[in-house]
Amino acid sequence: xxxxNVLGIVFASVGDEKLGELTSRRSVASVPFGGRYRLIDFxxxxxxxxxxxxxxxxxxxxxxxxxxxxxSAKSWGLDxxxxxxxxxxxxxxxxxxxxxxxxxxxxxxxxxLRRSTEQYAVICNSNVALNIDIADMIEKHIASGADVxxxxxxGDLPKNDGDIMSLTLKDGRVNRIMMYTEHKGECDYGxxxxxxxxxxxxxxxxxxxxxxxxxxxxxxxxxxxxNLVINGYEHxxxxxxxxxxxxxxxxxxxxxxxxxRADLFNKERPVYTKVxxxxxxxxxxxANITNSLIADGCVIEGTVKNSILxxxxxxxxxxxxxxxxxxxxxxxxxxxxLKYLTVDxxxxxxxxxxxxxxxxxxxxxxxxxxx
Amino acid sequence: xxxxxCVAMLLAGGQGxxxxxxxxxxxxPAVPYGGKYRIIDxxxxxxxxxxxxxxxxxxxxxxxxxxxxIGSGKTWDLDRLEGGVHVxxxxxxxxxxxxxxxxxxxxxxxxxxxxxxxPEYVLVLSxxxxxxxxxxxxxxxxxxxxxxxxxxxxxxxxEEAKRFGIMNANPDGTIYEFEEKPAQPKSTLASMGIYxxxxxxxxxxxxxxxxxxxxxNDFGKDVIPAMxxxxxxxxVFRFDDYWKDVxxxxxxxxxxxxxxNPNIDLNLADxxxxxxxxxxxxxxxxxxADAKIENSLISEGCEVCGNVDFSxxxxxxxxxxxxxxxxxxxxxxxxxxxxxxxxxxxxxENAVIKSGAVVGESPxxxxxxxxxxxxxxxDGLTVNKNATVSAKKMVTEDVKEGAKI
Numbered sequence: 001x002x003x004x005n006v007l008g009i010v011f012a013s014v015g016d017e018k019l020g021e022l023t024s025r026r027s028v029a030s031v032p033f034g035g036r037y038r039l040i041d042f043x044x045x046x047x048x049x050x051x052x053x054x055x056x057x058x059x060x061x062x063x064x065x066x067x068x069x070x071x072s073a074k075s076w077g078l079d080x081x082x083x084x085x086x087x088x089x090x091x092x093x094x095x096x097x098x099x100x101x102x103x104x105x106x107x108x109x110x111x112x113l114r115r116s117t118e119q120y121a122v123i124c125n126s127n128v129a130l131n132i133d134i135a136d137m138i139e140k141h142i143a144s145g146a147d148v149x150x151x152x153x154x155g156d157l158p159k160n161d162g163d164i165m166s167l168t169l170k171d172g173r174v175n176r177i178m179m180y181t182e183h184k185g186e187c188d189y190g191x192x193x194x195x196x197x198x199x200x201x202x203x204x205x206x207x208x209x210x211x212x213x214x215x216x217x218x219x220x221x222x223x224x225x226x227n228l229v230i231n232g233y234e235h236x237x238x239x240x241x242x243x244x245x246x247x248x249x250x251x252x253x254x255x256x257x258x259x260x261r262a263d264l265f266n267k268e269r270p271v272y273t274k275v276x277x278x279x280x281x282x283x284x285x286x287a288n289i290t291n292s293l294i295a296d297g298c299v300i301e302g303t304v305k306n307s308i309l310x311x312x313x314x315x316x317x318x319x320x321x322x323x324x325x326x327x328x329x330x331x332x333x334x335x336x337x338l339k340y341l342t343v344d345x346x347x348x349x350x351x352x353x354x355x356x357x358x359x360x361x362x363x364x365x366x367x368x369x370x371x
Numbered sequence: 372x373x374x375x376x377c378v379a380m381l382l383a384g385g386q387g388x389x390x391x392x393x394x395x396x397x398x399x400p401a402v403p404y405g406g407k408y409r410i411i412d413x414x415x416x417x418x419x420x421x422x423x424x425x426x427x428x429x430x431x432x433x434x435x436x437x438x439x440x441i442g443s444g445k446t447w448d449l450d451r452l453e454g455g456v457h458v459x460x461x462x463x464x465x466x467x468x469x470x471x472x473x474x475x476x477x478x479x480x481x482x483x484x485x486x487x488x489x490p491e492y493v494l495v496l497s498x499x500x501x502x503x504x505x506x507x508x509x510x511x512x513x514x515x516x517x518x519x520x521x522x523x524x525x526x527x528x529x530e531e532a533k534r535f536g537i538m539n540a541n542p543d544g545t546i547y548e549f550e551e552k553p554a555q556p557k558s559t560l561a562s563m564g565i566y567x568x569x570x571x572x573x574x575x576x577x578x579x580x581x582x583x584x585x586x587x588n589d590f591g592k593d594v595i596p597a598m599x600x601x602x603x604x605x606x607v608f609r610f611d612d613y614w615k616d617v618x619x620x621x622x623x624x625x626x627x628x629x630x631x632n633p634n635i636d637l638n639l640a641d642x643x644x645x646x647x648x649x650x651x652x653x654x655x656x657x658x659x660a661d662a663k664i665e666n667s668l669i670s671e672g673c674e675v676c677g678n679v680d681f682s683x684x685x686x687x688x689x690x691x692x693x694x695x696x697x698x699x700x701x702x703x704x705x706x707x708x709x710x711x712x713x714x715x716x717x718x719x720e721n722a723v724i725k726s727g728a729v730v731g732e733s734p735x736x737x738x739x740x741x742x743x744x745x746x747x748x749x750d751g752l753t754v755n756k757n758a759t760v761s762a763k764k765m766v767t768e769d770v771k772e773g774a775k776i
Contacts (some may be wrong), residue, residue, distance in 0.1 A: 010672055033656030270652035277647045279639040280406030280670040295655040296671050
């Protein structure tokens with residue numbers, strides 16, 4: 001633990017546009033995931049589990065639901081006298097507006113960066129669910145003497161619009177960064193997690209802003225592979241990139257595999273989330289559950305198969321929920337039949353209603369809808 | 372310090388010896404309940420929900436787990452700018468040091484703590500019961516009647532009355548007599564161990580009681596009778612919702628399974644009166660394709676691949692394939708391996724039931740019904756392969772492979 005010598009910076013909105021209706025009223029950071037989490041829980045927990053006690057959370061738009069979720073940051077132990085969670089919304093100066101890219105956003109929090117005393121900063125996005133050992137990454141960064149260390153994963157490049165870097169490395173050092181490439185097959189791709197010294201970060205951001213640049217990876221890292229020592233840190237564990245609605249569904253459904261859960265919900269590095277104090281889940285007579293991940297506070301009297309149920313979901317008698325993601329507080333009436341759906345929060349499905357998507361296209365049901 | 376109208380004092384030092392192995396390493400208020408709670412969550416949540424923000428928790432017996440659990444009081448929203456929750460163990464004074472000799476003595480030794488807040492009233496609670504109660508209503512009645520002591524009472528049956536402290540009250544609610552476990556009860560109003568005192572009066576009686584030779588320094592046995600004899604104004608406060616003492620293995624088991632009974636009115640899901648508990652940051656529960664679950668309560672972090680019927684699984688419990696759990700409480704972190712059977716039993720925290728082992732018996736299987744009871748496996752113990760633990764057995768050490776006890 002290197003308490004207080006590393007600063008965390010989390011982008012709440014990078015990748016908002018990829019999740020369609022899921023992010024129409026929330027930023028990607030507060031998209032519900034895995035039965036009881038919001039995506040930001042992974043970023044915050046990763047940082048906190050590395051002993052980081054000061055985190056700046058950069059918000060852009062649609063952040064009311066995120067504010068509601070993080071509150072005073074008690075749930076992550078970030079309600080601190082020294083450090084803790086700093087929420088950094090846009091409009092920091094009278095002349096500034098909503099930022100246009102990460103560089104602009106980092107420039108907008110210049111004051112926060114300048115006043116911080118930590119030697120290093122860890123920057124991460126909120127559109128990836130992963131449990132990564134940031135403490136180890138920082139240690140390797142310091143030991144190697146690199147200027148920048150970026151986390152990467154070896155595997156199929158997720159869907160992207162030029163916002164995910166693919167890398168080539170030699171002896172741990174990144175010697176080439178590609179973006180906007182049509183990559184086929186496996187490669188090493190960036191996870192949006194960067195370790196860098198705070199002072200270097202500020203100077204790189206200043207230079208980029210002076211040149212009217214906006215993107216951190218494209219405008220700061222890519223042109224500097226030779227001037228800076230950029231190292232790679234391979235993450236071998238599970239990575240779920242929320243690159244599309246389908247990607248979101250797949251990322252949730254893969255949690256039904258024990259190996260994925262064991263990695264993502266690592267007992268040594270727990271994933272913390274806002275506590276709701278709901279009672280344990282109650283299974284009634286006639287309940288029939290197979291292969292499902294179920295959060296607390298549910299009342300289940302029907303059939304649930306291959307599904308993810310968030311907190312406080314009610315499944316009535318004789319109802320059948322198959323291959324669905326059902327978010328918090330949704331109530332499914334008795335005899336209803338749901339297949340291949342992503343059902344947002346607080347939806348009411350009447351008795352004996354039937355709704356069906358397909359394995360390749362999960363139909364999305366909007367928050368608060370009555371079916 | 373600002374004046375606080377009412378300070379709550381929670382008596383949490385009791386050993387709860389009737390719970391046997393379940394309280395070997397923890398105080399009774401720290402015993403798990405209801406899948407994700409501990410008994411002390413009930414009085415503390417009631418305090419928070421009733422608007423009482425200054426609580427002293429008197430600990431004595433095995434306080435480690437309890438102290439850790441209470442922490443800063445965050446869990447119950449009792450980490451306050453003023454007041455909040457305070458753990459009060461016995462301490463050394465210039466005149467010597469003493470354990471808490473009785474419930475009244477525990478409060479007596481902490482007069483200094485109470486006086487810091489200069490309260491009008493003191494609410495005395497115990498950490499032994501499962502109930503939801505709005506203490507502010509009781510305090511309101513105490514004020515309205517101008518009472519010196521108000522005692523919460525529950526209407527029990529005449530038969531049950533013989534096991535409780537019984538308040539004999541006039542129709543206007545004033546108490547004229549108190550009888551501890553009467554053979555011939557005159558009334559059925561049982562004391563719930565919840566008192567509101569006008570602090571000035573209580574202080575006087577506590578000091579007198581401390582001076583008295585031979586006093587057991589107990590509220591029920593000494594202070595309440597002394598106040599009655601002294602002609603103080605004492606009222607009952609009637610309570611008629613769910614309340615259960617969880618002092619014995621059977622009553623603890625019963626009170627847990629009450630949560631599965633739709634006819635019993637103990638709603639822990641009421642958003643207006645939440646029962647808070649400490650959260651461990653666990654993932655949702657996973658129910659596999661081989662599992663069969665009916666009429667049960669299951670908590671976070673559980674992995675269930677076997678059969679669970681009419682049972683409560685606390686957090687992080689594993690039930691492997693072909694294991695059977697019926698009419699049982701499986702406390703946090705316990706593991707029931709494949710092919711094991713657990714019925715009519717309480718398996719304490721982190722215990723392991725190895726494959727093929729059988730713990731507990733149903734009343735029907737038990738030859739002698741009088742000898743039937745709930746089997747209990749102590750925390751951290753292992754019941755090895757193919758061992759059998761009979762009904763009502765309280766297991767305090769590992770059970771060897773194939774053994775029958």
